Amino acid sequence: MKGGSLLLPFLTTMENFMMTPHLSKAVMPVGTDTLADRVSSAGKSDSQTERTVDWLSLVVIAPAVLILLGFLLLFFYGVYQSLTDLRLGRPIVRFVGFANYTALMKTTDFWNNIRVTVTYAVCAVLLQALLGLAIAKLFASGVLLARLLRPIILLPLVLPPMSVALMWTTMMNPQSGILNYLLSLVKLGPFSWISDPATALLSVILIDVWTYTPFFTLIIFAGLQGITDDLREAARINGAKAWATFTNIELPLIAPYILIAGVFRVIESLNQFDIIFGTTQGGPGNSTAALSVQAYFTAFQNLTFGRGAALMVVNWLIVLIGAFLMVKAWQAVRSRVS
Amino acid sequence: MRNSMAAFRNDARRRMKSILLGSLLLTTTAAVTTSAEAETINWRQFEGTSITWAYDIHPYADALAAELPQFEKLTGIKVTPELYPDDSYWNKLTIQLTTKSPAWDVVGTGIQPAWDLAPGGLLEPLDQYLNDPKLTDAGYDYNDFFPSLRTALTWKVEDGQIATGEGGHVWAIPHAFENIQLFYRKDILDKYKIAVPATPPEMAKACETLKAADPSITPLGVRGVRFWSSIHTAAVSIARSYGVKDFVMKDDVLDTGLDSPESIAFHKDYVDMIKKCAAPSFANDNWYQVVDGISSGRTAMAIDSNMFGFWNDVAGKPASGKIAFAPPLHAPNAKNFESNIWIWSLAMNSASQKKGPAWLFIQWATSKQVALAGAVGGKLVNPPRASTWNDKAWLDYAAKPEFNNFVESFKTTQDRAALAFTPRVGFGEAMNAWAVAMQKMVNGDDVEATLKSLAEEIRAGM
Incomplete structure (x- = not known):
């Protein structure tokens, strides 16, 4: 629902973008x-x-x-x-105004929830964009390895996030997990991964990166395929090296694609629930307690649904701001490319 | 002569017929009388109806599901089981009941979830059914359940809060229960000549010895996830022996006792023990990991529900015969241990439109016969009825060598086993916060400061 209301203006712009037959038309003045x-x-x-x-x-x-x-x-x-004291199982519901919000803002846990939510989304999306770009460039090169890897790279994307979480929980077990075993072969570790508050957030971000980098790869690869060879050839004739061609021609042209993928991923990452819940349930302590996870606990474990709804509304506002900023960035980049 | 012989044969035939008919009549009458005496109610009064029974995926559910054809044959009532994985089940239960959906007639619950459900009128009080001679068999014998179990499932609701004591309603009927014990791998402790610890400091010392002897073994398996379920096993049982109470009355006002000096003393010992004994994955460990550790031999000891030890001792299991039992740890200066209980019970959805058939199912599923059959089958353990514990069939089975000292340890522990939490609405909220605070302390946060912060959080929610 959050995504639905949010995406309306965005989808209109997307529709315009997608209806552009090819890149040369996209640069036409609008x-x-x-x-x-x-x-x-x-x-x-x-x-x-x-x-x-x-x-x-x-x-x-x-x-x-x-x-x-x-x-x-x-x-x-x-x-x-969110403006009531609704408690599951209790028949009486009272209107309490902004009491749930003010009560939340007085706790350090709430600000920690926001910090975790934003850190998780920003780090995950940035890493995914960088890795996705690198892999997409590899795929566009058409080498044999890239052709072999293309179907495999999409596998994480088709796995249910809860299965991904359970799989990584096993692999990240500090004693019996395969990650520590593999690292021990090169004399590294052992690491506590999701069991230590110092490394838990980084660990769940890594799981998110593993799962959703193929999404970026797919979108950016499509963007790279849309660039005609004439442009690269013209650059080569003018003496541009591969790196210069990439930074000055390819990157600006695929920037709208990266940002479009970024919009989707920012919305999903700010709402991320399955991966965190399936691995750490928000722990140890509150070190990975994102707003969505805390809202679930508050509403369905503690049964204080009014307070949980307030957390969900705050989560929605952050998603709205995040998506708005990303759409604005995309529009700016697109107009610059045009 | 021939005529007299024929007359004799005819006469004898008539007499034999009379005797046979008489015997048959007597047998039938006796059978009917016996049947009438055993079945004081009409079990087929709701014939043709169908009900839905929802439960967690659990060996207890398997035990009942296996017997369902018998119930359907007895009553003509069709029972559809709906079984869900643990987390999904509790969420679905809350949603089904709070939305007043009549889809589930009978549900599985524990005591603690029922505290949050009963005040909203979501569970049907069962005393009216228990006291109805048309609905409850005279041989059902409700008082046969252990008193601590009956007491824990009986309370009244006053001003939206749980009130124990006289005049309460029965909200659910137990069909199996767990008390918290220390169970250990006899083979591992014997190998390293380690005595069974009785206090947290003794346990910490034993763990250090074990780790030094074999670093690949986790000395102690304990739940550590940030749910109240990790508090309700080892933590609260040991805490009670230190004199810790989750809630106390101060000047006639309910307050939390989790920042008391006793609580600070307990948490210092407990946190130290966890750091020295538990797996590095403590914060992610639930009962699955605890059971897996003890059954595989990767863990030497565990403090959890005793039947996890029992089930792994069953003949044919890899750990069969290797797991022995002891009461839970207690405070160094305490004379006795304490043990919390968890009761798997059957309750009735107040929105059910088939309450009569639902009660017949609850009654049958918690009857002496089903309790005994489930226990001897090795699944409905611990049986909640005193009669089962006096039955030779169960005692012979539970006393088999592979179960080691299961029966003795059960009896010792059960004498002191009782509900360690204060019954109240909002239990989950406060106890989940305790579980989160425990993780923080184990990860290095200051014990006193964390407990103070926890107590403030709980007070704010009261």
Whole structure:
């Protein structure tokens, strides 16, 4: 639901982007209507004044509108619940205003939840973007190894996140896990991984990176495929080396793709639940307690649903801000490329 | 002569017929009488209905599921089991009951979750069914359940809070239970000549000896996850022997006792013991890891529910005969140990539309016969009925050599086993916070400061 309301303006822009047939058209100036367009739209406004209500169209789109309203209603109901002292199992519910929010803000755990949420998302997405870019470039090179790896690299993406979490929990066991065994072969470790508050957050970020880097790879690889060879050839003729071609031509052209993947991943990472819950449940202590995990505990383990709903609303606000900033960055990059 | 012989044969035939008919009639009458005496209720009064029974995926559920055809044959009631993995089950249970869904008629629960469910009217009080002679068989004998179990599942709701004492309702019926014990690999302790520890400092010392002798062995398996379930086994049992109480009355006001001097003393010893004894993965260890460690021999000792030791001693298991039992650890200056209990029970959804059939199922599933069959089958352990513990079939089975001192240790522990938590709504919230604080202390946070902060958090939620 959070994603649904958030993505509306974003999807419109995405639609424009995706409908661009190829990259050369994407660099065409946008927002400059031709004279014919203006004449056509003027004609339309005349006809609109005469148009009668098209009931059939309204009936056809009614289900979609109702579903949308249903989503919005649920969302606002969730916001309302955050303003109550709703406790699962207790029949009496009182309106308490912003008491849940003020109570949360007085605790150090709440600020820790925000710190963990933001650190997790920022680190995971940055690492995924860098690795995804490197792997996509390898794939675009067309070497034999890349052709062999292409189908395999997508495997983490198709695994259910909870299975991924359980698999990594076993591998990261400080005593019997395979990671410490492999590191011991090169005289490293043993590490406590998810069992030590000093390394737990980094460990769950690494799991996220392993799982979702292929997503970046896929999107960036598609961007690289869209760059015609003429551009690279022109650069080569003008004496540009491979690194210069990459930084000055390829990277600016695929930057919108990276940011698009980034938007999706920022939204998901700020909401991440499965990987953290399946490995550390937010521990040790509160070292990996992201807002989504803490909200789950508060609502469904402690049964204080009103307080849990407040945490979810705060989580939603952070997702909204994160997605807004990413979309703005994408728009800026795209206009610069154009 | 021939006629007289024929007449004699006819007469004898008639007499034989009469005797046979008479015997048959007597047999039938006796059978009917016996049946009527044993079955004071009409078990087929809800014939043709069907109910849903929801439960955790657990050996207790397996034991009941295996007997379901008998119940269906007896009553004509169809039972559909819905079994879920542990975490999913508790979440689904909360949601099903709080939304007043009638989909589940009978549910499995423990005492602690019931504290949060009963005040909202989500569970059906069962005394009205227990006291109804049309619904409860005269031979059911509710008082046969151990008194500590009956007491733990009986309370009233006053001003939205749990109130124990006289006049309470019965909210669930036990069908198996666990008391907390120390169980250990006899082969490992014997090999390194280590005596069974009785206090946390003794345990810490034993762990150091074991680690020095064989670094690959984890000396002690204990739950450490950040849920109250990791508190309810070793921590709260040992804490009680130090005089720690989760809640106390101060000037007629309920307060937490987790920042008391006794609590500080306990946590210092316990945290030191965990650091020296538990696996580095303590914070991620749940009962699965504890059981896996003891059954595989990677762990030498464990403090948890005693039946985990029993189940791994069953003939044919890799650890069969190697696990022995002792009461839980106690404070160095305490005269006695304490042991918490967890009761797997069957309760009725108050929103159920088939309460009569649901009660018949609960009654049958917790009857003497099913309790005994489940116990002798090696699954419904510990049996909650005193009669099972007096039954030769169960005692003969539990006294088999592979179970070592299971029966003696059970009897010793059960004498002192009781619910170690204060019954109250909001139990989970406070105890989850305790589990998180425990992780912080084990990871190096100052004990006193952490307990002070924990107590403030609990007070804020009261």
